[in-house]
Amino acid sequence: MRKLVFLDLDDTLFQSHRKCPPDGALHPVARLRDGSAHSFMTGKQRAFWDWLAADATLVPTTARDLDALRRVDLPFQSWSILVYGGVLLDPSGSPDPEWLERMRGVSNDARRDLLDLLEQAQASIQANDLAARVRLVSEFELPFYFVAKYRDGRDEDLAQLDAELIQPWLAAQGGAYRVHRNDNNLAVIPRGIGKEHAVRHLIDCLSHDGEALLTIGVGDSLIDGAFIAACDYCITPRDTQLFAATFGRPLL
Incomplete structure (x- = not known):
């Protein structure tokens, strides 16, 4: 086994x-x-x-x-x-084509929202002089999620960005995104993207292979x-x- x-x-x-x-x-x-x-x-x-x-x-x-x-x-x-x-890579390091196509649809549906959140976050950081940095995490030219981190030990700045911008933005999206906060990382992820989805897909594929x-x-x-x-x-x-x-x- x-x-x-x-x-x-x-x-x-x-x-x-x-x-x-x-x-x-x-x-x-x-x-x-x-x-x-x-x-x-x-x-x-x-x-x-x-x-x-x-x-x-x-x-x-x-x-x-x-x-x-x-x-x-x-x-x-x-x-x-x-x-x-x-992203799901096979043992040769190549993207699984079926999974990549499925995630391409999810990413394209979320692209405008994620870019909008990134632009708003950058403007808020500049306007409020927050010690934080933000970016979209992408692979194969597809944006998958938004991430924010605090700098210089100023975790309160990330908390401010979360409370004043990210939480209201999430509420306006009607549950289409989830947020993950752990230590100095805060990620906003489309609901269609999740480790659990990829794990189930791979288990299913390998099980079907006998x-x-x-x-x-x-x-x-x-x-x-x-x-x-x-x-x-x-x-x-x-x-x-x-x-x-x-x-x-x-x-x-």
Whole structure:
């Protein structure tokens, strides 16, 4: 039976240096564009990776785009799910044509909305002197989602942008988009895009090929809950957003 692990990356398998524990050896695994180390595995995370990789097919299931995934120094050799499920790459690194065509429709339907949100956010940042940066995350010339991050430790500036612009904008869209906030990232994602959609599609495709599958989902954020729930088994690291909302709740 083939074991297939859908594995979120950031804050699940590694994290930035400021989020790492102060003691213990760290293993650099992800780089910035200038080549400098940015994200690190702890010893336990490294052992977890080695344990999974020894007997399973690991599928990165991430918000990262292709350039950011290529700066992760881990030997993924099979399928990849990128940009919150907007892109599905086969083991050769080519986009799955059926999935790309489906996501092209979703992206094209959302393009004008996302560009409008980006323009409004840029104007708000300039007008209010906010320490934040915004962009659209795109792949294959298709915009998939909007992301905002605070700078210089000024998380209150991102909170202001969220309250004064993004939340009213979302309300005006009638539920067509969802927002994900985790640490310094705030993403606005069309409902048609989601890791869970890509995970279900890949499981369905491989099952139709006659493979018996055991599927495991691993993630840290609330938004990961949907894709790991599509798997046979679910794993979340302790002391994460998803852990706090589930296992971390006190018993009634």
